[in-house]
Amino acid sequence: MQGSNLDRLLQIMAKLRDPQDGCPWDLAQDFKSIVPFTLEEAYEVADTIERMAWDELPDELGDLLFQVVFYCQLGKEQGRFDFEQVAGRICDKLTHRHPHVFGELKDLSSEEIKSNWEQLKAEERAEKDMHSVLDNIPKSLPALSRAAKIQKRVARVGFDWDNTADVVAKIHEEVDEVLAEVNVPQPDKARVQDEMGDLLFAVVNLARHLGIEPEQALRQGNDKFERRFRQVEQLASQSGREMTEHTLDQLEAYWQQAKAKEAK
Numbered sequence: 001m002q003g004s005n006l007d008r009l010l011q012i013m014a015k016l017r018d019p020q021d022g023c024p025w026d027l028a029q030d031f032k033s034i035v036p037f038t039l040e041e042a043y044e045v046a047d048t049i050e051r052m053a054w055d056e057l058p059d060e061l062g063d064l065l066f067q068v069v070f071y072c073q074l075g076k077e078q079g080r081f082d083f084e085q086v087a088g089r090i091c092d093k094l095t096h097r098h099p100h101v102f103g104e105l106k107d108l109s110s111e112e113i114k115s116n117w118e119q120l121k122a123e124e125r126a127e128k129d130m131h132s133v134l135d136n137i138p139k140s141l142p143a144l145s146r147a148a149k150i151q152k153r154v155a156r157v158g159f160d161w162d163n164t165a166d167v168v169a170k171i172h173e174e175v176d177e178v179l180a181e182v183n184v185p186q187p188d189k190a191r192v193q194d195e196m197g198d199l200l201f202a203v204v205n206l207a208r209h210l211g212i213e214p215e216q217a218l219r220q221g222n223d224k225f226e227r228r229f230r231q232v233e234q235l236a237s238q239s240g241r242e243m244t245e246h247t248l249d250q251l252e253a254y255w256q257q258a259k260a261k262e263a264k
Contacts, residue, residue, distance in 0.1 A: 009065070009066070009069055010069060010073075013066075013069045013070060013072075017074075017077065026070075029070070029074075031074055034070055038064075038067040041063045041064045041066075041067055044060050044063065044064075045057070045064050046216075046219075050219070050220075069083065072086055099116065100113055100116070133153045133156065134153055137150060144200075144218060145213075147200070147201050148204050148213070148214050148215070151208050161209070164206070164210070167205050167206045170202045171199070171203060171206060173202075174198045174202045178192065178195040178196055178199055227258075227262075228255060228258040228259060228262070229255075229258075231258035231261065232251060232254040232258055235257060235258070236251070
């Protein structure tokens, strides 16, 4: 059943791109034009998992799979690659990177598996003429995720703080540098932005040291703020006054009520 459904999906995609009877919208797309939709579908998958909406997950994964099939159809039309080649590449990569499962390297420890994985990836980068540990990190990644990936890469070769205390000290240092640029008679916005970038990078480093995914943590923080602020709006409405008619202290009191309500 699974194989037949995959074949059916590939056939549907080919039909959508049929020059004579296909869908005008699908026919107008190219590799670049569907990238925003791919990113959107990936985030919808992440959101569904975070909400633990398991009944919705098959639909969202299907939408994401369709994006892969779309790229494969475009590749096939241009004589570059097709779905079979894409599937074959990932099969080869997975078996190559897991010799402790598919090869002769059995009974490895977790550390040995991790070390062997990194060695294999380094060899793959060398084969592609990539010699820096920072090669092949997509610039299109969300900034927080890309910062974390950069830091993980350089940490693997020893460029890392030894302990969390040093990371926290670096954050304080970066805060001071931001304030030094702000507290001048005529702040230079470009310099302030540059220092803010350093501060955010340092905060991501702390998240990494604590084993926290920064992108996920910030999404969670966004959701928490939105949830509480909506309660603040409700409390303000119940007072019979507009939000703008409240003082900041009054709004803060509502915020504390919303926060206390969640803690129960």
